Amino acid sequence: MNKGKILVVDDDRLVLATLAYGLAQAGYDVLDADNGDDAILLAREHRPELALLDIRMEGLSGFDVAAYLRDHLRVPFLFLSAFSDDETIAKVRALGALAYLVKPLDMQQIVPAVEAAFAHRPQPQDLTPVPLAPTVATAPSPVLDQQVVAIAVGVLMHRYSLSRGAALERLKKLSEAENRELAEQALRLVEAVELLAQPANVK
Known part of the structure; x- marks a missing residue:
């Protein structure tokens, strides 16, 4: 059981x-x-x-x-x-x-x-979860943004064997290349990893 x-x-x-x-x-x-x-x-x-x-x-x-x-x-x-x-x-x-x-x-x-x-x-x-991403009606939180960035940096560190500084620099370059805020780019990365981690819906 x-x-x-x-x-x-x-x-x-x-x-x-x-x-x-x-x-x-x-x-x-x-x-x-x-x-x-x-x-x-x-x-x-x-x-x-x-x-x-x-x-x-x-x-x-x-x-x-x-x-x-x-x-x-x-x-x-x-x-x-x-x-x-x-x-x-x-x-x-x-x-x-x-x-x-x-x-x-x-x-x-x-x-x-x-x-x-x-x-x-x-x-x-x-145990009601609090959404990671800010909703339309909610102003972005600096603390929440920092947590999202920390998670994204960690993902890059482990996926590409980078130091924390190198991973943060890569994230910054990605955000600059796509003209996005750092936290927004971090959230996109985290969501993409979660999507890839989900099992394929094979019938």
Whole structure:
């Protein structure tokens, strides 16, 4: 029986594979990503009910992903990290994580924590997503624009093995070539990637 859909994010692929396999065996529908940029794209496309996030990753951190999930998709989350310093704990609390698990942990500890998080997550009616793109009646948000640009830069980094600076420069050149605002060009890129990621409708 499917217990729910969970997004698992960790830049250590061995840890990621272990988590994904263990949670799938426990009855969850698992989406997995090894970086924050892909995690956000997966979350926007598949709308998980819960996310399990590593914190320190190249590019967007687990904190960045958590803030996006909370503010724009209303997806609750918990953290899994090797770090337990006061600053990290304070940030975890400020973001509103359902739980904070300190590595190393085995699946016998993680599965009960995930089950408890599912049991205490907000109800579906409280998870109404906020659109990424500004609507006609809404003025563009500078913070929202920055998040879209960050996602697009991350996409370019991972797709073309670029540094963050080189990816941003490429995005700027694309926007200049098409005479578009940087955030608009970033949104077009993100939407194009999402479109390509959707399965073909084969009858």
